Structure formats: structure tokens, C-alpha cells
Amino acid sequence: MTDAALASAPPVSDEVAVQITGMNKWYGQFHVLRDINLTVTRGERIVICGPSGSGKSTLIRCINRLEEHQSGHIVVDGTELTSNLRNIDKVRSEVGMVFQHFNLFPHLTVLENCTLAPMWVRKIPKREAEATAMEFLEKVRIPEQAGKYPGQLSGGQQQRVAIARSLCMRPKIMLFDEPTSALDPEMIKEVLDTMIELAREGMTMLCVTHEMGFAQAVANRVIFMDQGQIVEQNTPREFFNNPRSDRTKLFLSQILGH
């Protein structure tokens, strides 16, 4: 299945996209992320899973500084994330993010949602931004909805618009924060298909998800987190067939068991 889905995917390079070293984060007294070390190379597709509260969302939200880390280093595409606002804006314009609840802008049409950031952040002329937006809306297979408002679309369509909105910034890295968790079962597939297509084109992806089928089909690496730590990481085949830690075995038995 792995090979079939990604037959045409470009090879992973050794160029580093994201480098996290010795990173820690606390919410008040609560130690959410403990000594995280993670290197993601360009073109890599990483699935992060783990029980709820294990810190997986927090981890990817640190990568575009929606959450602030308190110690250690995060370097994204050669730029270190510190309190330097210019660096943060630079990283954010290179890193796309897709949220669990889509977070589309309800007062703008689908097309306006997609052209807003390119026009205001990248200063691209409106006509060009609209052409790009239509291109990506076609790619996620909803160009006919461009004139509608997000509230008029189904959940799956909204999430695909959210993906297109991120892609319009032509990001180098995409973060997915449980992109299918708020969707009805019938709509999960349309979103996953879009993500698989992205992976096939060689996008660097970090994806927090419970869709183990997707992990097996797409990921180069699966990371299992528990209690704010990376407990295990491996290729999908090894991860699912020979989980090493007991915590991973328990988790897998729970989510695959029925």
C-alpha cells in the first residue's frame, strides 16, 4: 500500500527543513513538552500520533510559534524561532497550517480566504493571487465553490478550502493539526485524498492524526508521543508491525483493536 500510494513521490533529500533540539515547554507548572529532539528533512512526511494530552498538537504548534517554547532551539528552514518578530513572521509565511476546526474566515468568500494572505503578506497583485487561488481550489477539487462563504460549505469542503488557503502562500512545510477529527466519516476520505496528493508532490508534511491508514500509506516516519515525550519513532511498517515500547503496543491495540 505504501509503495502504491507514493509511487511517484520525489525522493527525500538530506536538506534539513525543521530542526528541534532539546526543546521544553511548560504551561505554568505543567511540563507539556519534555526534551524534544526532532529533525525533519525536506520532502519528509511525518505522522505524529499518541493519546490525547500527550503534547502532539502543542509540538507542531511550536513549529510556527503559535505556542512559545521556553528552552531549547527550533530552527525552521534556516531561521531560528526566538522572540524576534521578524523571524516569526518569516517562518509563518513559509509554513502552512491546517487546523482541526478549519478556522476559515467566515466573513470572506472562499476565494477571498485564499487570496488574503498572498495579497497582504506577499504583496502579490490581486489578479495574480486570484489565478493562483483558483489553481489550488481546482487542485482540491472545489473551484465551483469559490464565490461562496465558508458557512455554506460542508465540513470536508471547508477543510479542503483551508488546505488550498495554506497552499496559496506556497509554503515549504505544511503542518496538519488533526485535520480530519472534526469531520463526518464520509468526508474524511476527500480530505485525506487531498493530503495524499500533496505528499505525492513532495511536500514536507508534519501531520497529527489518528488516521492510521493514512500513516501507513503516506508517512516516511511515524512518531508516537506520550506525556510530552517522543516515545517511539520508526518507519510505518516497523511501527505498526513491531512496536517496541509497551505504551505504543497498548495505544495501537486500543485504536486498531475494533
Add this chain to the structure above:
Amino acid sequence: MSDLHSQTVAYSRDTMLPPVPPPRREAGAVRWLRENLFSGPLNIILTILAIWVLWLALRDVLPWAWRGIWNAGSISECRTIRDQLYGEGTSAACWAVIRARWQQLVFGFYPASELWRPPLALVVFLLAVLPILFADLPRRLLWLTAAAPFLIVWLLWGGPIWGPVAVALGFGLGWLAWRIVARAGGPLLGAVAAILVPVLYWIFVDAPLTAALARILPIGLTPVRSSDFGGFTLSIVIGLSGITLSLPLGILLALARRSEMFIISKVAVIYIEVIRGVPLIVWLLVAQVLLNYFLPSGTNFDILLRVIIMVTLFSSAYIAEVIRGGLAALPRGQYEAADALGLGYWQAMQLIVLPQALKISIPGIVNSFIGLFKDTTLVSIISLFDPMRMSSTIRATTEWGGIYWELYIFVAAVFFVFCFAMSRYSMWLEQRLERSHR
């Protein structure tokens, strides 16, 4: 239930049911009356009671208003005509007072030959807000909006045209200073220059420049003093200035109060709490009396301007709290999505947060505006001639002494028309935005 059923009877639907219209109801007024007024014994009693109370209230007022006398020179003349027409002792309104004195109620002591100016200023104001209220209009109209404040001030107060032009030039200089200095020395220096240059200009250059230009090319209107403003002109000048100035100030205060920067948010909190905690009348007295203590002696700071500033500051505190409610109602995801796309703070506020927060706040904002507009009658306490005080002045004349209701009803009716119009506009705006959002 269905589970149980499916275990007992195997079932599979082979034809899907087509949609059917809902059953037709008995329509019309009869049904409405029965449902709303006469649905049961208690409701029948209440309806009859309500009709009786309405009749009690209106049986004297309506004929009084209807019989009203429109042509008379004084209240005694009114009474003579009434006695002739309807017989002695009949009650009849004396609307003649409105007919005779409407100019005073509407324009105060504004010079009779210049009465075209305030309405024209109102028209300019309405034209200037159009491109703000309706986003589809061409953006070039915003230049008119930028020029409107100077034009309106000139129309209302008169004097040589060079006064407002010279002041406007100061803003132009500030903008220029910002462009030049900010490019060379960064935004902080640029902001300092953008404030310092125009202020210095206004202090040292503005007055001589105006005088010189007026000597060379004397174009101007008859000057009108602030003390000549009165009646609804005064209310509308204070009310509309307060409304247009307090909205941007209120937005900034609301953003400041929610700011993550400690000092900025605390300053906003203190400002809002202090301003809200003290009655408007007290602030108006402060504007009238105290400000003169703080200003260097000899400065004659226009009383109307002082009142406008006070009303604006007062109203902005309320607007800020209303908008803060709207900001708090936005899901955090909206802020996060804006951040994740790389939008800066002001871009996110302008493009994502405020359009939505303001939409949520429309009822509250308009509520504050209506309150502000009606509160302009409080300026009578500091001896400005608002419509209420103007009607007292009219009553104090020998012709119209002893007249009450007619004047009050007129004032109330005009206020009602304005406030009702604002309320309708806000409802229309809400519905329009509601529709476009889904």
C-alpha cells in the same frame, strides 16, 4: 427502538419518498387575531383591558393634537381662535409656536442669512460617510471623506477658507515627515517626526500663514461664533462629531485593553473605568470650568470644541467596552489562522478580527450612539442652547409664555426620528452582513 424493530421485520426501502409541501394552514387576519388576541378567556380579558387603557390614554390627546391651531402670533391669539372654533374650554394644541419659532429650535441663533450652511454641512457629512458605510463605492471617494472635516468646519464656523486649508496642510506635513523620516530612521523616529512637525507648524506657522493668505486672497464666509449655535444644529454638531470620533478611539481602546502589553492594557483599563465611573454632567462641567485652569491664561479654547472633546472621550469608553465584547466573542482559531498565515498584528486586526468583531458589536455600538445623541441635551447645564433649553427660552417670551406640550412634543419627535433612523440602519446593516456571511 428501530433496532428492535429491525430484528423482528426485515425491511429495505426500494422507492425514496418525494418531498411534499407542508399542510396548508388557515391563513389570514382572522387566524392571526384568534391566535394572538383571543386564544382563551384570559387573553380575551387582557385584550379588552388593553383596548380600554389605550382609549383612556388617547381619547383626550388625539382630539387635542388634531384640533391644533397652526396660524397664530401668540398663545393668547391661539386661545381666542380656539374659543371661536370649538367653543370655550375645549382643549386644542397650539402648534403655531412651532411654526413661528422652528428656526430657533433648529438653528439656534445662527445668523438668519446663513441658514443654508448647517444643512449643507450635514449633506457633506453624509456624502463623506457613504464610502465608509458602503464598501462597494469607489475608493477614490475617500479623498472626499478626508477633506470633509475641514469643509464642514469651514461651513459651520465660517471665516476665511485659509484657516481650514492651513490646518489641513499641517496633516499633510505630518504625513510627509512620516514618509521621509520613517524611511531613513525607522518607524519610531518617523512617528515622532510625524507628530512634532505638524505641532510645531500649527504653533508657529499656521496663524501667520492664514493671515497672509487671507490678505492676498480674501475668500471666506461670514464667521459664526460658537455661542450662536443652538437647537438641533448644536445637538447634531456635538452628536455627529462625538459619534465619528469616538468609534475609532473606542476601537483603539478596546484593542489596547486586550493587548498583551501590560502597561498599554492597564492604561486603557484605568481610562475606561475612570471615564465610565463619573457622570457625563460632571465631565461637561469639567470641560466648562476646570479645563481653563489647566490651560495657560488667555487661551480662549472654544467651549463647543471642549464639549465635543469631552463627549467623544466619554462615549469612546462605552464603545470600547462594547467592542471588547465583540472581540471576546471571536473564536481563538480566527486569531491563530491569521497568525499562521503570517499576517501582522494590524493586518490581522484590520482584515480578520475587526470586521467580525464590529459586526457582532453593531447593536451595542448603535445603542451607545443613540445614547450619546440624546445626551447632547445635557449641555444645557453649561449654558449651551440645546433644543430643550431653547424651548425654555421660547417659553420665556411674552408671546409664548405658558406653552409646554407643543414644544416638548416637537423636540421629542425630532429626536425620535433621528434615533429611529439610526436603529433602522443598524438593523439593515446586521441583516445584510448576516446574509452575506452564509
